[in-house]
Amino acid sequence: MTDAPAQIGLEQWDRRYDRMHAAGLIEPVYGGPLGRHVADGDTRLLKLRYDNSPAALRLWNFLLTEEDRLQAARAGGKKLVGAMKDLGTVPVMAYSLDNVTAFYPDGAWWIPCVMELNAGLLQIADSLGIDESFCPVRAMLGAFVTEAHFPIPDLLTCSVGATCDDFSAIAQRLNGLGHPILWWEIPHRRVPEPDEEAVTLPGGFSAPRSQIEFVQAELNRVRTALEETAGRTLDDTTLAQGIAKANRVRDLLERLRRLAFTAPRCPMPALEMLIAEMLAIHFCSDRDETIRVLEELLDEVNRRVASGTGHLAPDAARVFWVNPVADLQVMNLLEECGGRVCGTEYLFAHALDAIPTTLPPMEALAQMALADPMVGSAIDRAARIVADIRRFGAEGVLISRIPGASHCALEGEIIGQIVREQCDVSVLEIEVPSITDATQATLCTRLEALVETVKDRRQ
C-alpha cells in the first residue's frame, strides 16, 4: 500500500479496509475491519483518528482481540498468569514456558475509555469501596468481578513495596474477594552507600548489590510458582531464550521510537506509538505475534522516513510526554493542536531497555525490575527524562496526571522543577481522566498554549 500517510477516522478506515481487502490484503487470523470492534462496545474508537497503514491496522486489531487470544489459550490447555503491577519482568519469565500465557490485568484501566464507561466497571469498583479517589486502574476490580474482559488467571502475581498505593490497595481488595495473589517485594531503589558494592542498572540508574540479590530471591519465588502452575521446569537456558525474544521486542521498539521521535517528518502518530510501546510490557498475550506486528510497523516507518513522508506539519512543536493517558483520544488532541510527540516516559522506560544477556538470567531480570523508574525517586526519574529530552531533541514537556494516582500528586512537581532547571524547556501539567469529553475545550486550550510557547521560544 503506497498511499500517503494520513490520520483517518473509523468510518474512513472501514471503507479503506473494504478496498484493501478487495485488493488482496493479507491479514493474520485476528484481522478485519476496525469498525467491528464498535459492535463489541468499543465506542471510543469512533472518536479516534488512526494512521492509515496496514501496519497500524494490524496493531489495532492485535490490541483489540486480546481477550479472544486469552480464551483461546485457555481452551488450548495453556495456563494463564495475571502479572499485576508488573512492567515487563514476570511476563518475560512466564513466556519462557511454552504452555503459559501471561497478561496484564492492570490493562483494564483502558476499558472505561475504550467502552466509554459503558462496561460498568467503575461502578462495580465504586460498590466495592474503590471510588474515584483511586486511579482508573480500579476498573480492573470490575473486570475480575464480571469476568467479561479476561478469563480469571490460574496464577496471579503482584509486585508490592515501591509501587503506587492505588494499585496495591486495589489488589488487596481483590485478594479480599477471594483471589489468591503471590505478592513479591520490590524495594525502593536507593543510592548505594560508600561501603556498598554499586551496580549500574540497564538505563543508567545504580543500586546496591544487596538490593539486586534481594529482588532476585523474590523473583525466584515467582519462578517456583510459575513452574508449579505450568508443571514444567523454568531453567536458565529456557529463561535465556525467553529473554532473547523479549530483547527482540525491545530492539524493535528502540528502533521504532528513535525514528518516530527524531525523523524530520513524524512517520507514525503518537497514538499508534503509545499502543506499540505498551506491547513491551506484556506482549498483548502473544509474544511472537508482538514481534511480527512491530516488524511490520517498523518497516512502514522505515519506508516513510526513507521517502521523507509523514504526518503533521514539519514545524510541529516537539513534545516529550510523561505518563500514559487514561483517555487515548488525548494523544490525537496534541497533534490537532500542532504538537508532535518526540520522546515518552510512560512509567515503564526500563521495559524498553535491553535485558543484559551476559548475566545469569535471574540476576538480569532482577536488575531490570530495579531499573523501573517508578521504583526509585522522582528525582531519578526526572534524570532519565532529562536525558531522553536531550536525546530526542524535545522542546517542551507534557506531564499528564493520572486522576487519583498516589504518585501523581507530587512527582509532576518534582519532575517539572528538574526539567526546567536542566533543560530550559516549557513544561505543562494536565490531568487526563478516562473520558475527557467534558474537559476537551480546556485541554485543547492548554495544549495550544504549550505548542505556542514552544514555537515562540524558537525565535
Add this chain to the structure above:
Amino acid sequence: MREPTRTIVYTCPYVPAEWIAAHCLQPRRLVPLPTEGQSVALRLEGLCPYARAFVNDAAAENADGIVVTTLCDQMRRVYDLLVRGTDKPAFLLNVPKTWQTVAAQRLYVDELKRLGRFLVRLGGRSPTPAELVKTMIEPAGCAVPTLSPIAWASRPCRSTAVPAVSATGILPVDVPDAHGRDAHATHGQDARATAVAVVGGPLMQRDRILFDLIEQSGGRVVLDATETGLRGQRRPFDRMRLIENPLLELADAYFSIPDASRRPNSGLYEWLKDELVKTNARGIVFHHYVWCDAWRAELSRLKEWVGLPVLGIDSDGHSETNLARSQNRIRAFLEMLH
C-alpha cells in the same frame, strides 16, 4: 551511656524509638499539627494531608535528622521533596510490605542496621548488644505519643520523662494541650456509654477531637486502633529473645505491627478480631485522610468483615467544615447504637 543531645524525628510506627535511643540520640515521634506558612510541600490535589503535614513539620522542627519510611507511596515521595527542600539530613527506611518471608524480615533488619549507620554519621554511637538490651528494658525517652486515653493506658513503654513542647507543636500528649486539656486525664468514662472502637491510619493532633466527640455523643472509646493508638504500638519484648539477640527481637516486635499497607494485610484483621472481642466494642468509627488509598480501600472490606456497625469519617486535614460534619455523623451513629 551519655545523655542524648541530638534529636531524630520520625512519625512511622515501624521506626523503633529504642534503636535511635540506643545510639545516644533522642527519638521524637512527630504527631503533626499541621502548621501552615513556609512549606516544603504545598497543598496539592492528591497529596495526603498527613504526609504533607509531617514533612512540613519535620522540616520546620529543630531536629538533627529526619527518618521517613516507605510504608506508603505518599511518604516515599514526600521524602523527595524533603531532600530537595531542606538541608537537614534525612533517611528513607525501606519497610517491606510483605512480611511472611524470611527475606522480608531480613531486609527490615538490614534496613535498621543501615539506619544505625546513618545515626552514627549524625553523631550517634553504635550500641553494644548490652546497651541495646538496656535501652529496650528501660526505654526512658522512648515515649510514643498517643492521642487517646485508652491508647495511653495500653502503651508498652510508658516513660516517666515528659518531652518538652516544641515550637512547631510536637505534642507530648501526656501534658495539657494548648486548650488546657489533659489528653490522658481520666475522662470519667461512663460505663453505660456505648463502647466504640476507633480504627484507621495515622491521626494528627487536631484529630484528638474525634475522641472527645465520641464521648460527648454518649460513646466510650474502648479501642484506639489507629496508627497513633494501640495498633501502632509494638508488642512487648520477649525477655529471653531479647537477651539472645536484641536487634532481632527489636525488629520482630516492630515488624509485626499490623497495618493496612502490609501484603497481605490479613494480620490487621486477625489483630482487630482479637481486640474487638476483648474490648466488646459495639461499633467502629473508621477514620482516614482523603487520598490515603491504603486505609480508604479498607473501609468497605471492614464493613463486610466485621459484623458491627461501621461509620466512615474522612478528613482533608484542613477545613473546619470537617469538624461539624464529623460531629453530626458521630452523634447520629451513636444515637443509633444506643
